[in-house]
Amino acid sequence: MVINLKRIITGIVVLIAIVIMVSMALNIKTSEEKSPDSIQTPDISNGDVDISTIPRVAKADMGEDFFIQYRLEREQMRGKQVELLQGIYNNESLTDEARQSAALRLVDISTDMEREMKAENLVKSNTGEDCAVVIQADSMVVVVASQLSEARQQSLIDLLNHQLVKGTVTVTTLLVKH
Numbered sequence: 612m613v614i615n616l617k618r619i620i621t622g623i624v625v626l627i628a629i630v631i632m633v634s635m636a637l638n639i640k641t642s643e644e645k646s647p648d649s650i651q652t653p654d655i656s657n658g659d660v661d662i663s664t665i666p667r668v669a670k671a672d673m674g675e676d677f678f679i680q681y682r683l684e685r686e687q688m689r690g691k692q693v694e695l696l697q698g699i700y701n702n703e704s705l706t707d708e709a710r711q712s713a714a715l716r717l718v719d720i721s722t723d724m725e726r727e728m729k730a731e732n733l734v735k736s737n738t739g740e741d742c743a744v745v746i747q748a749d750s751m752v753v754v755v756a757s758q759l760s761e762a763r764q765q766s767l768i769d770l771l772n773h774q775l776v777k778g779t780v781t782v783t784t785l786l787v788k789h
Contacts (some may be wrong), residue, residue: 677785678756681743689720696720727777733774737767749778758784 699705699713723746730744730751740755751771759767759782768780 616627678741679744685743689724693717693721730771730775734767735771737770746775751775751778751780753780753782755782755784756787 640766643724654766657673660681661678672722696713696717700710702710726746730746730753731742734740734742734744734755738755740759743754745752745754753767764782767782771780772778
């Protein structure tokens, strides 16, 4: 049982590492492109997503740069979480309950990563818009670069509810400073 659990954890860690590397490889910009300053991402650790915390950006900076930076920061944060959870799981002086809880959280992180990637690809394929997705247990926030019509938003919400999440789906537009 312990050997199988270790194999499962190792597999999950490898999968997470591969997803992070692929995500980073797909989002690498050429050296001619200027990277924007760090973007503060919403704090979703307490279960509430406050859309107003999504930064306002100038129209010229909007679009790909925001989404690339957001995904990179999201993956970096997840990498730190995975590292911490691996340390807990590998610490044999902790209780089995604590170690199993860490293993389950690693599985949850992997599942969330897969769902976010699927949701982002669904949005892109249905709207042609780049986006960022934040998924929690019973909700999802989709941030797109430009305003979608009400009908298009509802169609997207229905699709995401059917495919990925049973709960609240919110579609919002990246806010612009004037």
